[in-house]
Amino acid sequence: EEKGLKEPPSFKAPNITINPKEKQLLHSLYAFPDTVNEAAGDMSPARIANYVYELAKEFNQFYHDHSVLNEPDKDTTLFRLSLSALTAHVIKAGMSLLGIRVPDRM
Numbered sequence: 001e002e003k004g005l006k007e008p009p010s011f012k013a014p015n016i017t018i019n020p021k022e023k024q025l026l027h028s029l030y031a032f033p034d035t036v037n038e039a040a041g042d043m044s045p046a047r048i049a050n051y052v053y054e055l056a057k058e059f060n061q062f063y064h065d066h067s068v069l070n071e072p073d074k075d076t077t078l079f080r081l082s083l084s085a086l087t088a089h090v091i092k093a094g095m096s097l098l099g100i101r102v103p104d105r106m
Contacts, residue, residue, distance in 0.1 A: 015075060016073065016079055021062045021066065022062065022080070025058055025087065026083070035048060036048060036094075036097065045097070048097055048098055049094075055087065055091060059087045068084060
């Protein structure tokens with residue numbers, strides 16, 4: 001209210017069909033917190049390293065098979081851009097936990 005907002009802005013979920021590779025990538029991203037907890041409990045940073053490696057491979061295959069910027073459907077493009085940004089964030093977080101710096105761009 002202090003900022004002049006009376007109710008939160010509405011959010012409309014995109015009307016897209018998520019393909020199997022996108023779904024698998026989402027499942028992998030969702031597994032990140034559990035992987036970190038397991039690695040901490042086992043004192044095994046290799047779990048994080050393996051997770052990040054597999055996630056990078058999975059994203060690479062997704063990117064190879066599906067257009068992100070040249071997708072004709074705008075909602076699908078926005079979804080894939082968000083999925084790409086989230087994947088980059090998780091990879092960077094995983095590498096940071098391992099004490100490895102990653103470039104901002106490649």
